[in-house]
Amino acid sequence: MLDGPDGRAQADGILFLAEVFATLVAWLLLWLRTQHNLMASGGPAGAWTTLSDRRRLAALFALRAVLGLFAPAGLLLAALLFQAVAFVTSRRVRSGASSAARPLPPATQPAQLAPHAPTQADRGASAGAAPQVAYQELRPHEPRTIGGYHLLGRIGAGGMGTVYLARREGAATQVALKTINPELLDHNELLRRFEREAEVLAMVSGAYTARVLDSGVDAGRPYLVMELLDGRPLDVHLREQGPIRSPEALRALALALAVALSGVHRLGLVHRDLKPANIMLTTAGPRLLDFGIASIVDGTRLTRTGGGPGTLTYMAPEQFGDERVSTAADIWAWACCVVCAAHGTSPFTATSAGAAIRRIVDTGPEPAALAAVQALDPALAAAVARALTVDPTGRPTHGTALIELLTAHQGPNHTPTEAAAALRDQITQGWRTLAL
Known part of the structure; x- marks a missing residue:
């Protein structure tokens, strides 16, 4: 039992520390979930699980925990309120990004290419033949839209970029959309190569080369749209x-x-x-x-x-x-x-x-x-x-x-x-x- 003024002061101190600790834990949990929502939304597959992301978040988590222990209770409450608002906002951003472009039904039928001037190869192809392209379902953290194109699946991925099966909003034609992986967007040499490919394909498009249909940049991420090829x-x-x-x-x-x-x-x-x-x-x-x-x-x-x-x-x-x-x-x-x-x-x-x-x-x-x-x-x-x-x-x-x-x-x-x-x-x- 804690009696007298000293006992009550000690009890108040314990209660205060408990409140600070609980507030700090809640704040850190909200911060962690907020970072998850913001980093995973629209990012490449596995972005949340990469070693570099985990190390960065762990360091920031520890820093915020140490700073929080020395912060006044009022500051902690203000930070908790701010973090709660940020968490709700990040949830809305993530859910909005997902719902804005729900995955369309899998392409069980052959993809239809837009009519184009036939090349030497095209004239020899059997009439009505359409490409059947193997692809994988999008992972939870992959984008659903890029530059006005709905992404339907992943055709292939490499160390530098990813090729998606895509369809432009309001169109029936399926295309191949190639883009650079987000973590490489600050790599100037790769950006120059990507821009060079779009430029060259636009010039040489013809018999026995891939036909480029569109190109652009979406939120700093360049993309290239080409005709969908089977095989x-x-x-x-x-x-x-x-x-x-x-x-x-x-x-x-x-x-x-x-x-x-x-x-x-x-x-x-x-x-x-x-x-x-x-x-x-x-x-x-x-x-x-x-x-x-x-x-x-x-x-x-x-x-x-x-x-x-x-x-x-x-x-x-x-x-x-x-x-x-x-x-x-x-x-x-x-x-x-x-x-x-x-x-x-x-x-x-x-x-x-x-x-x-x-x-x-x-x-x-x-x-x-x-x-x-x-x-x-x-x-x-x-x-x-x-x-x-x-x-x-x-x-x-x-x-x-x-x-x-x-x-x-x-x-x-x-x-x-x-x-x-x-x-x-x-x-x-x-x-x-x-x-x-």
């Missing part, structure tokens, strides 16, 4: 089904990529990252993707942070030096991709980066890899061998020259229109022999 990348196809065994399909792939490069090179551009992961195998034919590090010939040089442009085993010898890269580097990469399609791996695959570079600049491609192309199409193998000349001047200088090399054995056509029609038919017929 899967060449590297995935090779991993799941093995090398291409049809001579007609292999030649169709080689010709289609040459046509795509021809369109790129005519604009004075170099792709610089041609590899199986950037080649989409669709029912309408191959499509060349990812122009994020494309450069203007004799123009500004964009490189990946921490390394040179391109992917090691598909890079031309001149890309390892200081000389400016020309369209001949894309011809080299084209040959590597053709060999990979027939053999399963790049002809310069090695056990280490150093060994791969030595093979590229010195010892040459793996004989067994070249033999795989030779067994399917000797004429194509000869073109590949020329495209893998170490000296860039010994290769076809651009995509159009590559097409001429690939079709030289077929004899002359009377007019450019007839030549284009013959090329289109050869790609279309050959592509139909490939089981996708």
Whole structure:
């Protein structure tokens, strides 16, 4: 029992400390939940569970707890009231972001593409064929809308960005929306690459490249909208089904990529990252993707942070030096991709980066890899061998020259229109022999 003035004072002190402690706990809990709501709303999948976020929140939590213990009770009550209001507001923001764009029913039917001028591949596709694209459901913390587009699912994600299945509000056409991951928005080099890809795709959109439909920035987050393509990348196809065994399909792939490069090179551009992961195998034919590090010939040089442009085993010898890269580097990469399609791996695959570079600049491609192309199409193998000349001047200088090399054995056509029609038919017929 606490009797007398001293006892009552002691009791009041204990009660005061209990009130301060309870207020502090309530304040911290509200603060923690508020941060969760604000950080998770519209963020990428797993943002709330990343190690960096947990460390930052833990440090702030401890700091606020220490400061709260020394704050007067009135200040704590004011902070608690403010935090309660902030918590309610964050709940409204989060629920509003979710309800403003409820996930639409899953795309169980084939996606419908908007009509467009047919390309060589499109004319060869069966009438009425529409892409069926595999996608995953959105996670709770992923955005539901970007730039006026409803996000229906996630097609794919990587270290730098995510591609969503999307549909513009009020439209029926489904599209592919590509955006940079939020945690990389302060990475200037990646932002330049993303902007570069949108710029290049707008210029080269045509046969055997992805058609860009829209681009913009939503709340500081850039996005790029492209036509929705069915199929899967060449590297995935090779991993799941093995090398291409049809001579007609292999030649169709080689010709289609040459046509795509021809369109790129005519604009004075170099792709610089041609590899199986950037080649989409669709029912309408191959499509060349990812122009994020494309450069203007004799123009500004964009490189990946921490390394040179391109992917090691598909890079031309001149890309390892200081000389400016020309369209001949894309011809080299084209040959590597053709060999990979027939053999399963790049002809310069090695056990280490150093060994791969030595093979590229010195010892040459793996004989067994070249033999795989030779067994399917000797004429194509000869073109590949020329495209893998170490000296860039010994290769076809651009995509159009590559097409001429690939079709030289077929004899002359009377007019450019007839030549284009013959090329289109050869790609279309050959592509139909490939089981996708």
